[in-house]
Amino acid sequence: MAKYLFLKHYRSLSAPDPVTDVPMDRWTPEEVEAHFQYMRDFADRLEGTGELVDGQALAPEGMWVRHDGAGRPPVTDGPFAETKDLIAGWMVVDVDSEARAIELAGELSAAPGAGGEPIHEWLEVRPLLSAPPPTVTE
Amino acid sequence: MDDVVLRGLVPQVLSVLVGRGADFATAEDAVQEALIRALSTWGDEPPTDPTAWLITVAWRAFLDMVRSDTARRNREVRVDTEPPPGTVPSADDTLRLYFLCAHPDLTPSSAVALTLRAVGGLTTRQIAQAYLVPEPTMAQRISRAKRTVARAGVDRPGDVDTVMRVLYLVFNEGYSGDVDLAAEAIRLTRQLAGLADDPEVHGLLALMLLHHARRRSRTRPDGSIVPLAEQDRAQWDRALIAEGIVITQAALARDRLGEYQAQAAIAALHADAPRVEETDWVQIVEWYDELLRFADTPIVRLNRAVAVGEADGAPAGLAALAQVDEDVPRRHAVAAHLHEKDGDLELAAHLYAEAARHSPTLAERDHQLRQAARLNQHLRAAPPDGGEGRG
Numbered sequence: 001m002a003k004y005l006f007l008k009h010y011r012s013l014s015a016p017d018p019v020t021d022v023p024m025d026r027w028t029p030e031e032v033e034a035h036f037q038y039m040r041d042f043a044d045r046l047e048g049t050g051e052l053v054d055g056q057a058l059a060p061e062g063m064w065v066r067h068d069g070a071g072r073p074p075v076t077d078g079p080f081a082e083t084k085d086l087i088a089g090w091m092v093v094d095v096d097s098e099a100r101a102i103e104l105a106g107e108l109s110a111a112p113g114a115g116g117e118p119i120h121e122w123l124e125v126r127p128l129l130s131a132p133p134p135t136v137t138e
Numbered sequence: 139m140d141d142v143v144l145r146g147l148v149p150q151v152l153s154v155l156v157g158r159g160a161d162f163a164t165a166e167d168a169v170q171e172a173l174i175r176a177l178s179t180w181g182d183e184p185p186t187d188p189t190a191w192l193i194t195v196a197w198r199a200f201l202d203m204v205r206s207d208t209a210r211r212n213r214e215v216r217v218d219t220e221p222p223p224g225t226v227p228s229a230d231d232t233l234r235l236y237f238l239c240a241h242p243d244l245t246p247s248s249a250v251a252l253t254l255r256a257v258g259g260l261t262t263r264q265i266a267q268a269y270l271v272p273e274p275t276m277a278q279r280i281s282r283a284k285r286t287v288a289r290a291g292v293d294r295p296g297d298v299d300t301v302m303r304v305l306y307l308v309f310n311e312g313y314s315g316d317v318d319l320a321a322e323a324i325r326l327t328r329q330l331a332g333l334a335d336d337p338e339v340h341g342l343l344a345l346m347l348l349h350h351a352r353r354r355s356r357t358r359p360d361g362s363i364v365p366l367a368e369q370d371r372a373q374w375d376r377a378l379i380a381e382g383i384v385i386t387q388a389a390l391a392r393d394r395l396g397e398y399q400a401q402a403a404i405a406a407l408h409a410d411a412p413r414v415e416e417t418d419w420v421q422i423v424e425w426y427d428e429l430l431r432f433a434d435t436p437i438v439r440l441n442r443a444v445a446v447g448e449a450d451g452a453p454a455g456l457a458a459l460a461q462v463d464e465d466v467p468r469r470h471a472v473a474a475h476l477h478e479k480d481g482d483l484e485l486a487a488h489l490y491a492e493a494a495r496h497s498p499t500l501a502e503r504d505h506q507l508r509q510a511a512r513l514n515q516h517l518r519a520a521p522p523d524g525g526e527g528r529g
Contacts, residue, residue: 025491025510032511036504040360057500 003053004101006091006108007124010060022114031114038111046093046104057089092128101125142325144176144188148259149329151192153231160200162238163284166256168200173259175199233333240296240304241287248283249296249304250311254319255280258326264317298334302342302398305330309346320350337389341399344385348405351378363505367414379409400429419449436466444472452480470496471506478513487513 024032046052063078080086091108095101105123113119148169155165172195176188185191239253251269254260260268266276309323327343355369364370386402404425411417426442439462447455455476462469474489490510497503 023491024507025487025494026514027511028515029508029511032508036362037360057503059498060495 001094001096002098002101003092003094003128003130004098004105005124005126005128006093006105007126008088008090008108008121009124010086010088027114031112031116034112034116035119042108042111043091046091051093051095051100051104053092053094055089055091058087060086060088062086098127101127141177144173145259146325146329147189147192148173149232149235149257150189151196152256153235154193155196155200156235157231158197160197161288162256163281163288164203165196165200166284168196168203169259170255170261171199172196174261229333233330236301236330236333237296237298238287240300241290242296242300243286243290244283246304246307248279248286249300250307251276251279252283252287253301253304253326254308254322258322260317260322268311268317268319298330298336298339301330302327302339306342306346306398309349320346320353324350337392337394338396338398340385340389341396341402344382344389344402345398345405347378347382347385348402348409351375351382351409357501361501362508363501365505366408371412371414374409379406382406382409395428395432397429397432400425400432404429417448419445423449436463440466440469440472444475447476447479452476456480467496467498468493468502471502474506474509483513483517487517 024035027035043052043055061079063076063080065074065076068075093101093104095104102125105125109121109123110118111121151172152165152169155168156162160168169192172192175195176184176192180188236253236257239256240249244252251265254265254268255262262277262280263273265280266273269276305323305327308319308326311319324343324346327339327346331339331343351374352369354375355371355373356364358364382402383406386399386406389399390403404422407418407422407425422445423442426438426445429438430442440459443455443458443462446458456473459469459473459476470489470493474486474493477483477489478486487510490506490513494503494506494510497506
């Protein structure tokens, strides 16, 4: 088994896509509902197959913070003006192979959006660094 | 004997051990040990005096822990192998235990965890599940809390107000895992109401009961939020509501008003209306004005603006909202609702989308997105040219 992180971004990093770039509040209520339903079903199914580890959504509000020397309060920068690179949420899955991780991310990216069409959003898929299996030796 | 009844005996047992000179942290572990043993050995036949049984077993467990714990050898422990007589716990002892767990030196999350464990008798695992944190994290939180309480000593315990705040925090957590924290908070508040002669505690209990009565109707099976106006009132638990109203009235009759009683009165007025149209908004606004005397917070002012909007119309509600801080959570949602009521659908749609962006929970975010989508669809079908009412 291997764990993978799926990162959803607030806006896809690819060129603007007329389908994915319609903000959700401009979809019809039915389209919004279909999207929520798809996401719920996806998570439920992964729980059912025993592949879901965790999934969380993140607020769009946030900031950058860094240390600013001893005895001084940390420096903050934000809130962000641009939401382009912001992470909207994540899902961690525990799957048998990279192929399965890719397959699942593909399904997640097919969630319906405006017009009921799949939103085709790019998802970042990252393997988690974890301890090697005990059978692996130097 | 069911688990909840059994856990109801915990504060008494713990206060007896502490009364015999046991240190709080070890005594608390010993009581947990006794509980686990009771659950595994009693089955359907509890002893005739379950409290005495638990005290005996917990005391033995405590002695074993003290003897076997080399790290504690150097510490002075005032214990004899023979417990002193007089093991009947008094209400005051139990109340002191509540105060100890709501010690002012504890952070709210520590006070909550310690209260659930030491007064509620929940296991660390159950508390961890309820708060969605790993068990080791919760175990650390609880043992740190115990150390804090031990260090601070019992000279400056919390008071009824801190305990009420802790219990209300527990209540508002809702539930996940196998423990219903709302029900647990109600159980502990009921117990507290029997120990402390304070109408505010009764107000808090009534407030919880009245909220709890509506729980089934507040969300749909898929987890989405149902606003108060759209809730199916047939699903409300009339027995809980009746009890909540009786408790509220009895507390108010004592003429020592406080914030929880005022909130209970507001909840009772909502619960009393058979249909949303019959809600007595004028009286609700009056109670909000009372509440402001005890708790003048932005949240109270925000909720009051909603009530004013219903009682005196949207413009009056918007005027009341103008007095509320810009960065209060849920302010956008209230503004959106009032502007929609006022007929400014474009502004309302924009504010609903804004509210979604600022929602503290996923369910709320989705709810506000639905509202924005609904209005935007309506606007596309009928562009605003004046004279557009609600869709």
